[in-house]
Amino acid sequence: RAGLAYDRTMSDEPHDTIDALSSENRTFPPSATFKADSLVVDTSLYDEANEDDEAFWARQATELVDWSEPWDTVLDWQLPYAKWFEGATLNVAHNCLDRHVAAGKGGKVAIHWEGEPGDTRKITYQDLLDEVSQFSNVLKGLGVDKGDRVNIYLPMIPEAAVAMLACARIGAAHSVVFGGFSSQSLSDRINDAEAKVLITADGGYRRGEVFPLKPAADEACESTPTIEHMIVVKRGGNDVTMVEGRDHWYHDLMDGASTDCPAEPMEAEHLLFLLYTSGTTGKPKGIMHTTGGYLTQVTYTHKYVFDLQPETDVFWCTADVGWITGHSYIVYGPLSNGCTQVMYEGVPNHPGNDRFWEIVEKYGVTIFYTAPTAIRTFMKWGADEPAKHDLSSLRLLGTVGEPINPEAWMWYHEHIGGERCPIVDTWWQTETGGIMISPLPGATTTKPGSATFPLPGVTAELVDDEAQPVPVGGGYLTLTRPWPGMLRGIWGDPDRYRETYWSRFEGRYFAGDGAKLDDAGYLWLLGRVDDVMNVSGHRISTTEVESALVSHPAVAEAAVVGATDATTGQAVIAYVILRGGADVGEQDLRAHVASEIGAIAKPRKVFITPDLPKTRSGKIMRRLLRDVAEGRLIGDTTTLADASIVDELQAKAAASTDD
Ligand code: PRX
Numbered sequence: 090r091a092g093l094a095y096d097r098t099m100s101d102e103p104h105d106t107i108d109a110l111s112s113e114n115r116t117f118p119p120s121a122t123f124k125a126d127s128l129v130v131d132t133s134l135y136d137e138a139n140e141d142d143e144a145f146w147a148r149q150a151t152e153l154v155d156w157s158e159p160w161d162t163v164l165d166w167q168l169p170y171a172k173w174f175e176g177a178t179l180n181v182a183h184n185c186l187d188r189h190v191a192a193g194k195g196g197k198v199a200i201h202w203e204g205e206p207g208d209t210r211k212i213t214y215q216d217l218l219d220e221v222s223q224f225s226n227v228l229k230g231l232g233v234d235k236g237d238r239v240n241i242y243l244p245m246i247p248e249a250a251v252a253m254l255a256c257a258r259i260g261a262a263h264s265v266v267f268g269g270f271s272s273q274s275l276s277d278r279i280n281d282a283e284a285k286v287l288i289t290a291d292g293g294y295r296r297g298e299v300f301p302l303k304p305a306a307d308e309a310c311e312s313t314p315t316i317e318h319m320i321v322v323k324r325g326g327n328d329v330t331m332v333e334g335r336d337h338w339y340h341d342l343m344d345g346a347s348t349d350c351p352a353e354p355m356e357a358e359h360l361l362f363l364l365y366t367s368g369t370t371g372k373p374k375g376i377m378h379t380t381g382g383y384l385t386q387v388t389y390t391h392k393y394v395f396d397l398q399p400e401t402d403v404f405w406c407t408a409d410v411g412w413i414t415g416h417s418y419i420v421y422g423p424l425s426n427g428c429t430q431v432m433y434e435g436v437p438n439h440p441g442n443d444r445f446w447e448i449v450e451k452y453g454v455t456i457f458y459t460a461p462t463a464i465r466t467f468m469k470w471g472a473d474e475p476a477k478h479d480l481s482s483l484r485l486l487g488t489v490g491e492p493i494n495p496e497a498w499m500w501y502h503e504h505i506g507g508e509r510c511p512i513v514d515t516w517w518q519t520e521t522g523g524i525m526i527s528p529l530p531g532a533t534t535t536k537p538g539s540a541t542f543p544l545p546g547v548t549a550e551l552v553d554d555e556a557q558p559v560p561v562g563g564g565y566l567t568l569t570r571p572w573p574g575m576l577r578g579i580w581g582d583p584d585r586y587r588e589t590y591w592s593r594f595e596g597r598y599f600a601g602d603g604a605k606l607d608d609a610g611y612l613w614l615l616g617r618v619d620d621v622m623n624v625s626g627h628r629i630s631t632t633e634v635e636s637a638l639v640s641h642p643a644v645a646e647a648a649v650v651g652a653t654d655a656t657t658g659q660a661v662i663a664y665v666i667l668r669g670g671a672d673v674g675e676q677d678l679r680a681h682v683a684s685e686i687g688a689i690a691k692p693r694k695v696f697i698t699p700d701l702p703k704t705r706s707g708k709i710m711r712r713l714l715r716d717v718a719e720g721r722l723i724g725d726t727t728t729l730a731d732a733s734i735v736d737e738l739q740a741k742a743a744a745s746t747d748d
Contacts, residue, residue: 127531205435244293292325
C-alpha cells in the first residue's frame with residue numbers, strides 16, 4: 090500500500106505524507122539575562138550561511154581550527170562523495186590539546202572525572218597532553234602506524250579519551266565499541282575493521298558492582314586474527330588472565346614512556362574514526378568520519394549550540410564515549426574548544442536517584458546535555474530528587490537521541506532548569522557527525538518538543554513520497570547540501586552507502602526520520618519512518634501518540650506500535666509505565682489519547698508495564714513490541730539491556746482479550 094496514493098483513494102481531502110495531529114502552542118523566547126552574554130542573539134549567522142554556505146563553513150574552519158597547511162578547495166562534491174578542505178593538513182589531537190597548552194592554558198582543568206564509587210580525578214590540559222603523547226608512543230612501539238585501525242572497548246574512564254586522542258595524534262583510526270556490547274558484537278566489529286590492537290580494561294563500575302570487560306575481550310579475540318596486541322587498563326580490580334606476548338597492562342607500558350611525541354599533520358580527508366551504528370537489523374555499518382570537516386563541525390556546533398563561554402562554563406554530556414554523542418560532545422568538541430567538562434563513569438541511580446544532581450552541584454555544572462529517555466526516568470523518580478540539590482549553576486540544557494515529548498520538556502524546564510535555562514533539542518545522527526537541527530539558545534524562541542530550525546550552514550527539507558517539498562505538515566526529513574561532518578561512507582561497502590542514504594530521494598540525503606513543519610516553519614521530529622503507523626489510511630507517528638499518553642498525569646513513559654488489524658490496516662497498541670504511586674484504568678488512557686489527538690489515534694489496547702524493552706543506549710525497541718503485539722516469535726534480543734521484560738509482556742499479551 091503506497092501511502093499517499095492510498096490516502097487519496099480513501100478520502101476526498103488531501104493527506105499529508107505523515108499526518109500531523111498534535112499541536113503545541115507554548116513558546117519560550119530567550120530571556121534578556123541569557124541574551125546579554127550570548128554569542129548569537131540575531132539571524133546574522135543564518136543570513137551569512139544562506140548567502141554562501143561554503144564561504145560560511147570556510148570561515149568557521151579558519152576561526153575555530155588550527156591548520157598546518159591551508160586548503161586548495163573548500164568543497165569537492167561528487168554526490169554522494171564529499172571532500173572538504175582538500176589540500177589542507179591538521180592534527181586533531183593538536184587542536185584538542187597542544188594549542189591550548191601553547192596558549193597558556195595547560196593548568197586549566199580539561200576533565201573533572203568522577204568514578205561511580207565516588208573516586209575522582211582532576212585532569213588538566215597539560216596532564217592530558219602528556220598522557221596522550223605517552224600513549225601515542227606506546228601505540229607506535231606496538232607497531233601501530235598511520236592508517237591502521239585500533240579498537241577501543243572501555244568503561245567511561247579518562248583512558249577512553251586518552252586512547253582516542255592518541256590514535257588521532259598518530260593517524261590511526263579508532264573504532265570504539267560501547268562497553269555494554271557482547272563479545273560477539275565486539276569481534277564482528279574488530280573483524281570488519283581489521284583492527285591491529287584492542288584497548289580494554291579489566292572491568293568498570295556499574296550499579297555499585299564491577300562489570301568485567303576483559304573476559305569478553307578475550308572471548309572476542311578467539312576469532313579476531315588481526316589483533317596483535319591487547320592493552321588492559323586496570324580499573325575494576327577484578328581477576329583477569331593475561332595472555333603472554335599478546336596482553337599488556339596499560340600502566341606497565343606507560344611507565345617510562347616519553348611525553349615527547351610531536352603531533353603529525355594529517356590530510357583533511359584522512360580517516361579519523363569508524364563508529365558502528367547499532368542497527369537493530371542487519372550487519373552493523375562502519376560509519377566513516379574524517380579529520381578536517383568533522384573537527385570543524387563539532388567545534389562549531391559545540392561552541393554555538395551550547396553558547397559556550399570557554400572560561401567559565403562547566404560542560405557535562407552524560408552520554409557514553411561508545412556512542413557518537415560521546416565522540417563529538419565529550420571528546421572532540423569540548424576539548425577542541427578548550428573548555429572544562431565533567432565525565433562520569435556510572436549510572437544515574439547509584440547510590441541514590443539524585444546522583445546526577447549531586448554531580449551538577451559538586452562541580453557547578455553550567456551546561457547539561459542528556460537524552461529524553463533519561464529525563465522521563467527522572468520524571469518517574471520524582472521532582473524531589475533534583476530538589477535536594479542546588480542546581481543554580483545550570484544556565485543551559487540540551488537533549489539528544491529521540492524526540493522529546495512536550496511534557497518531558499516542560500518537566501526538564503521546570504525541575505532541572507528552574508524555568509530559567511533555555512533548552513536546546515538537538516537532532517543529528519551517527520552519520521551526520523555533529524548537531525544539524527537545533528535552536529541557537531540566545532536567538533531562537535523554542536517550543537516544547539520542537540528541534541526548531543536547521544543550524545546555520547545546514548539545509549534540511551521535508552518531502553513527500555514523490556520527493557516533492559512539503560512546506561507545512563508531515564513528510565520525510567532530507568538534507569539537501571553536503572556538510573563538513575557528514576559520513577564519508579560505510580567501511581568496505583560503498584554500494585550500501587549509496588543505497589542506504591542517497592537512493593530513496595534523488596540528490597538528497599535521507600536517513601529515515603519523519604518530521605513535520607508547523608505554519609511558523611518549526612521542525613518537529615516524528616521518529617523513524619519505520620515506526621510510523623498506518624491506521625485506516627492515516628499515517629500516524631508513534632511519537633505523537635506517546636506524547637499524548639505521557640501528557641496524562643499518571644503516565645511516566647509510553648511506547649506505541651502499529652499492529653496488523655483486519656479492519657484498519659494497523660491498530661495502535663500502547664505500552665505504558667505509570668508514575669510512582671499512580672493508578673489509572675486502560676479505558677481512561679484510551680479516552681485521553683482520543684481527546685488529545687483524535688479518535689483515529691486511540692489505542693486498541695493499552696498494556697501497563699513496569700518496564701520497556703530498550704537497547705543499551707536507551708532506545709525503545711519498537712520492533713520487539715510489534716512482534717509481541719502481533720503474537721510473533723521474538724527475534725534477536727541480544728541488543729536489549731534487559732531481555733526478561735519481553736517475556737513479561739508476552740505473558741500479558743497472551744492473557745489479554747481484545748475488546
Ligand atoms: O531518529 C533520530 C533520533 O536518533 C537517530 C540517530 O541515532 P544515532 O545515530 O544513534 O545518534 C543519536 C545521537 C545523535 C535519528 O535518526 N534522534 C536523534 N536526536 C533526535 C532524534 N529524534 C528526535 N529529536 C532529536 N533531537
